[in-house]
Amino acid sequence: MLWLALKTLIHEKGRMVITLTGIIFSTVLTLTQVSMYLGMMGNATAVIRHVNADIWVMSKNVQNFDFANPFPEDRINRVRSSADVVWADRLILTWGFLKLAGGGQEQVQIIGFNPDTGVGAPWEMVSGKPADVKGGRYFIIDKTAEKRLGGLTLGTLWELNENRFKLVGLSQGVKSFTTAPVLFMAYNEVHNVLSGLVRQNQTSYIVAKLKDRARMQEVVAGLRNSMKNNDVLTTEEFVNKTVYYWTVQTGMGMGFFLTAILGLIVGGAIVGQTVYANTMEHLREYGTLKALGARNSDIYSVIFSQVAISAVAGFAAGSVIILFLRGGIEKAGVSLYLSPVIFGSIFCVILVTCLLSAFFSIRKVRTLDPVTVFRT
Amino acid sequence: MTVILEAEGVSKIYGKGENSILAVDDVSLSVRRNEMLLIMGPSGSGKTTLLSIMGCILHPTSGEVRIEGKAVTGLHEDALPDIRKQYFGFVFQAFNLFPSLRAVENVELVLRLKKTDKTGIRAEALELLKKVGLGKRSHFYPADMSGGEKQRVAFARALAGDPPIIMADEPTANLDSRTGQDVLKLLRDMSEESHKGIVIVSHDPKAEALAHRVVFLEDGRIRS
Numbered sequence: 001m002l003w004l005a006l007k008t009l010i011h012e013k014g015r016m017v018i019t020l021t022g023i024i025f026s027t028v029l030t031l032t033q034v035s036m037y038l039g040m041m042g043n044a045t046a047v048i049r050h051v052n053a054d055i056w057v058m059s060k061n062v063q064n065f066d067f068a069n070p071f072p073e074d075r076i077n078r079v080r081s082s083a084d085v086v087w088a089d090r091l092i093l094t095w096g097f098l099k100l101a102g103g104g105q106e107q108v109q110i111i112g113f114n115p116d117t118g119v120g121a122p123w124e125m126v127s128g129k130p131a132d133v134k135g136g137r138y139f140i141i142d143k144t145a146e147k148r149l150g151g152l153t154l155g156t157l158w159e160l161n162e163n164r165f166k167l168v169g170l171s172q173g174v175k176s177f178t179t180a181p182v183l184f185m186a187y188n189e190v191h192n193v194l195s196g197l198v199r200q201n202q203t204s205y206i207v208a209k210l211k212d213r214a215r216m217q218e219v220v221a222g223l224r225n226s227m228k229n230n231d232v233l234t235t236e237e238f239v240n241k242t243v244y245y246w247t248v249q250t251g252m253g254m255g256f257f258l259t260a261i262l263g264l265i266v267g268g269a270i271v272g273q274t275v276y277a278n279t280m281e282h283l284r285e286y287g288t289l290k291a292l293g294a295r296n297s298d299i300y301s302v303i304f305s306q307v308a309i310s311a312v313a314g315f316a317a318g319s320v321i322i323l324f325l326r327g328g329i330e331k332a333g334v335s336l337y338l339s340p341v342i343f344g345s346i347f348c349v350i351l352v353t354c355l356l357s358a359f360f361s362i363r364k365v366r367t368l369d370p371v372t373v374f375r376t
Numbered sequence: 377m378t379v380i381l382e383a384e385g386v387s388k389i390y391g392k393g394e395n396s397i398l399a400v401d402d403v404s405l406s407v408r409r410n411e412m413l414l415i416m417g418p419s420g421s422g423k424t425t426l427l428s429i430m431g432c433i434l435h436p437t438s439g440e441v442r443i444e445g446k447a448v449t450g451l452h453e454d455a456l457p458d459i460r461k462q463y464f465g466f467v468f469q470a471f472n473l474f475p476s477l478r479a480v481e482n483v484e485l486v487l488r489l490k491k492t493d494k495t496g497i498r499a500e501a502l503e504l505l506k507k508v509g510l511g512k513r514s515h516f517y518p519a520d521m522s523g524g525e526k527q528r529v530a531f532a533r534a535l536a537g538d539p540p541i542i543m544a545d546e547p548t549a550n551l552d553s554r555t556g557q558d559v560l561k562l563l564r565d566m567s568e569e570s571h572k573g574i575v576i577v578s579h580d581p582k583a584e585a586l587a588h589r590v591v592f593l594e595d596g597r598i599r600s
């Protein structure tokens with residue numbers, strides 16, 4: 001009965017347009033909410049995921065990557081003493097103020113990494129290389145900060161917490177959840193120059209690589225035992241903890257979730273309403289179909305096919321709109337994370353919503369008595 | 377002439393208790409092949425109810441309906457759509473065409489419903505429209521056709537799948553008298569040429585002249 005569904009849809013363009021509007025609305029709203037949320041979570045965990053480590057050691061009760069507390073850096077020796085560890089390194093995460101040419105200042109996130117090993121270094125460079133920060137007051141900053149900081153020319157001097165630093169490289173794709181610009185410098189320089197931020201002999205994180213990832217749980221358990229004053233997490237656990245913090249503890253995830261659900265409900269209501277109006281209008285025809293020998297299931301298939309065709313068309317149009325707007329949205333500083341899996345999942349959600357919205361129509365058809373066709 | 381459809385002692389009571397209406401009261405009637413049977417009677421006498429029962433669309437309160445000698449009254453509700461599909465073509469007073477389908481597609485729809493093999497369906501639908509004299513207007517939508525043309529499409533649709541029984545409820549009520557006459561002739565020819573049993577309900581005196589057999593219904597009973 002797909003044949004009848006298509007013919008009717010095409011013949012009634014006005015109603016089709018309303019149905020599609022509802023589905024497009026749902027698609028655009030749901031896709032933006034989900035991709036914005038995932039984009040933000042991607043930013044919030046970007047550094048964790050790109051430091052090629054298996055284990056993260058931090059001070060007790062750190063809730064997410066951005067809010068670290070310093071602890072003695074020599075505890076790295078306990079990590080290194082484990083036979084399962086290939087390498088271990090230190091990483092500082094702190095915050096400072098960068099003075100702007102115009103006179104104002106901007107809060108920046110500072111990552112201090114070891115330029116000899118490159119652990120914790122920016123993973124994609126536009127110009128310069130990570131090792132350039134070695135041995136002095138040098139820094140790399142992410143290109144996305146340009147909007148906030150003004151022109152970023154290599155070789156220029158910048159004032160960071162009243163100390164002059166030279167810009168030696170530009171990275172790309174390093175964003176933080178807070179949207180503060182992310183700045184990289186040598187681990188030692190943080191101690192030497194910015195001792196007001198992180199005291200000598202203190203670090204924010206110790207990261208380590210294992211010989212055999214299969215032994216992860218044993219190694220983590222061992223380290224937890226020997227480092228009672230620290231939290232020891234696998235990379236995956238730390239990513240999850242950070243995501244959990246921003247999503248649940250700040251209530252932010254709920255905001256995205258509610259908006260997405262609202263989009264689905266409003267879209268579903270529009271679709272349900274038009275499908276129901278459509279069914280009521282065609283009730284006589286459906287009664288005729290029944291009298292002519294159609295089963296209820298034949299008529300359900302007409303209604304469901306119409307809904308499914310609308311869902312596919314509306315979702316496709318909504319997706320095109322999103323892909324079209326994506327550039328502009330990202331230019332405005334909002335990261336959208338879109339992938340085939342996300343398109344696929346949202347499509348399933350939209351389709352199910354549309355099919356559910358046809359429920360009342362289906363009920364109407366089921367109770368429709370074919371005798372009505374003889375009445376005028 | 378072989379009997380194809382029989383109603384035996386059928387009654388239908390609508391509603392319950394004090395408000396119940398006895399619409400059909402102990403009617404026995406048979407329909408034969410090659411015959412156009414006309415049911416006449418005043419408005420409210422139970423004609424449509426009787427037609428619906430005989431057409432397996434409505435369950436009688438009591439009595440039995442048999443098709444080719446087999447009782448269908450005792451069958452489960454789910455079996456009825458297939459019986460309607462196999463044995464009946466219906467023509468309704470208000471035509472009941474699908475407005476979003478062209479004439480030929482309206483016929484095609486029933487063929488699609490009745491047949492599992494979809495090849496040649498379009499050609500078959502066109503052939504049926506030609507038979508009712510609408511070969512040239514097969515691509516019109518119902519909205520662009522006259523009452524007589526719509527009723528012809530409805531006939532073509534009733535003929536689709538070549539059912540042995542055609543039932544028509546007041547097929548001329550919405551037509552002018554010339555067109556009504558044509559349509560009735562068409563029905564009568566169908567009964568004689570394709571060996572169908574045809575049951576029509578009508579007030580039309582012209583129908584009385586054309587029918588092979590007439591029964592009168594009054595207060596749900598056949599007047600003898």
Ligand SMILES: Nc1ncnc2c1ncn2[C@@H]1O[C@H](COP(=O)(O)OP(=O)(O)O)[C@@H](O)[C@H]1O
Nearest residue numbers: 390391397399418419420421422423424425426
């Ligand atoms: N669905 C129904 N519910 C209750 N009463 C009905 C229903 N259909 C018909 N009737 C009543 O049954 C009687 C016969 O109706 P009907 O078969 O339509 O007669 P006709 O077709 O001869 O005009 C009428 O009194 C009518 O009001």
Ligand SMILES: [Mg+2]
Nearest residue numbers: 423424425545
């Ligand atoms: Mg009637």
